[in-house]
Amino acid sequence: MAAGASRVFVSHLSGVPVFDPNGDQVGRVRDLVAMLRVGGRPPRLLGFVVEVVSRRRIFLPMTRVTGIDSGQVITTGVVNMRRFEQRPTERLVLGEFLDRRVRLVETDEEVTILDVAIQQLPARRDWEIVKYFVRKGRGGALRRKGETLTVDWSAVSGFSLEEHGQGAESLVATFERLRPTDVANALHHLSPKRRAEVAAALDDDRLADVLEELPEDDQVEILGKLKEERAADVLEAMDPDDAADLLSELPEEDKERLLMLMRPDDAADVRRLMSYEERTAGGLMTTEPIVLRPDATVADALARVRRSDLSPALAAQVYVCRPPDETPTGKYLGAVHFQRLLRDPPFTLVSSIVDSDLVPLTPDTPLSVVTSYLAAYNLVSVPVVDESGSLLGAVTVDDVLDHLLPEDWRETDFHGEEWVAHGG
Structure with missing residues (x-):
């Protein structure tokens, strides 16, 4: 430019x-x-x-x-x-200008900053903030009421004061293109006050995805600032294993209160996961793998695998079980890998192509054995069954990595160089 x-x-x-x-x-x-x-x-x-x-x-x-x-x-x-x-x-x-409420100098009218314009000074490398795009009234970027206008930087006042109750709609809008892990990284670098404001502006599903990617201290901080009913809703939207890990960090009294506010089925899954030792297959597993009955077809399996809310690890294979379909299921019969589903005709019954040779794990299998199992058989997901042969859940490779890496890995850089040359 x-x-x-x-x-x-x-x-x-x-x-x-x-x-x-x-x-x-x-x-x-x-x-x-x-x-x-x-x-x-x-x-x-x-x-x-x-x-x-x-x-x-x-x-x-x-x-x-x-x-x-x-x-x-x-x-x-x-x-x-x-x-x-x-x-x-x-x-x-x-992080701090967007959604801030300021006042027009001329009329003393309150406006909300929706965007900021910068410009380079002629014949210099210096850049300055030159304009604010604002909306009159207290509405944020996602509210349609109120006149919008672009004003000079000098036309507003109020930046010298710390603002309480700052909105977050415009900042959240800039996060829409980002993956949950990138939003989590952005939240981690905001002040606690601003972090709470942004968390309050995210919808339950999005906040659940972001919480799963945050360090434990940030998770506990954000959850503690939500109203209890909403905190329970967000926990329900999280993967059960991640919700169990987060609840385990809370005082017993707070944990029980939130579990009581959750839907009974969701709370039962989380309680079951919390009953296992942390570094075992039971403590690592998710209770929501893809489960199909023996009379399901390849077409049925592919339809389930296509779900956009599934992680790649969970979508890599389906588990064939007798009813009931939800964990704990009926008798576990075996797994069908995604590649096999692509090779067989759509009308093929999954029971006819099931892989029953791999021995499933028990919930008390230690982390070291789970890791060796995944590596030995080149798997990204492995079934966990109880003594009666019912499928309890599945351990995915990403959950294993979470426990193998240092506790602060989400805050740790992959490289330690202070200076890196890019193209000289």
């Missing part, structure tokens, strides 16, 4: 790729850093918060940005890989 040629609205920059001069991707934009200034000067844009491949968040100064164009940011060849740490004088534009 030519210097001073046009304005850029920051909502369009969330998640865009950052490239080095050779066209190699360095990472993605997760926020922008600005500094409020005195003396009637507009806020200065200091740089970008960029999430690199290792999921580390680094600071990319505007002095190292050579272009913002066509949904991408171009940087110089050397990037400082030191982790970004926000300073007291700095403000995160996406």
Whole structure:
């Protein structure tokens, strides 16, 4: 973008790729850093918060940005890989400006900031905040009432005060394209106050997916700030094994109160998982694998595998059992792998192609044996049965990895370099 040629609205920059001069991707934009200034000067844009491949968040100064164009940011060849740490004088534009309620200087009318425009100064590399896109009244970005208008930065006041009860609709809107693990990473780097506001704005299913990707301390903090009825709804939306892990971190009194608020069937699954030792097949398993009756066809199995809410590991195979279909099932007969389903005609009964040679695990099987089993047979999921031969659930490889990696792996970088050269 030519210097001073046009304005850029920051909502369009969330998640865009950052490239080095050779066209190699360095990472993605997760926020922008600005500094409020005195003396009637507009806020200065200091740089970008960029999430690199290792999921580390680094600071990319505007002095190292050579272009913002066509949904991408171009940087110089050397990037400082030191982790970004926000300073007291700095403000995160996406995290702290969007949804903030301020006042129009001229009329003292309250408005909500929906977007922020930045612009490069002529003949300089400095960038400043020049415009705010606002909505009159107290409505956020997702509310249709209220006039919207674009005003100069100097036309609003209220940034010097800490705001209580700040909305989160506009920030949540920027998360729509992100995977749950990326949203979780964004939440982890917000202040506790802002984290609670964003969590309150996410719907139950989305928040459940995000909670599953957060460190335990963040999970407990967010759940504790939700109303109990909503906390129970979110726990119901989580995978039972993840809900059980989270509840296990709570005091006994809080745990029982939330379980009583959950639907009886969901609470029963979670209670059953909590009865097993943590580092065993029973403690690792999910109670919601794909279960089919013997008279189901390949077409039926493929229809179940196609469900978008299934993880790849759970969709890799189906388990054939006698009724009832929900865990604990009737007698477990065997598994059919996804590749086998693709090779047989749609009308084929799954009972005729079932793999019954692999011995299922018992719920007290230790983690080390589960890991060896998955590795030895090149599996991504393994069935768990009780003494009577009923299917209790399945352990997936991602659940095993969660317990093999260090406890703080979600907060740990994959690489330790302080400086990495991208294209020289």
